[in-house]
Amino acid sequence: MADNTEWTVSVPEAGKRYFGLGRNASYEAARRGDIPTLQVGTMLRVPVKAVERMLDRAGELSTR
Numbered sequence: 001m002a003d004n005t006e007w008t009v010s011v012p013e014a015g016k017r018y019f020g021l022g023r024n025a026s027y028e029a030a031r032r033g034d035i036p037t038l039q040v041g042t043m044l045r046v047p048v049k050a051v052e053r054m055l056d057r058a059g060e061l062s063t064r
Helices: 011-019 023-032 048-062
Strands: 008-010 038-040 043-047
Touching: 008 011, 011 023, 011 043, 011 048, 043 048
Parallel strands: none
Antiparallel strands: 008 043, 038 043
């Protein structure tokens, strides 16, 4: 993987970047399933493409 593509981000980074949430609110949203996550060992990561697809679908629904 030499293209520097960011495949996953931390839960707090995803919450801040995509939803303007703080650390605790980000983890709470992930716990509820509002932010998609992957567990890798003890790490909880957010797949960037999954969040972007989710936001694309939400944008499509709101314009109808």
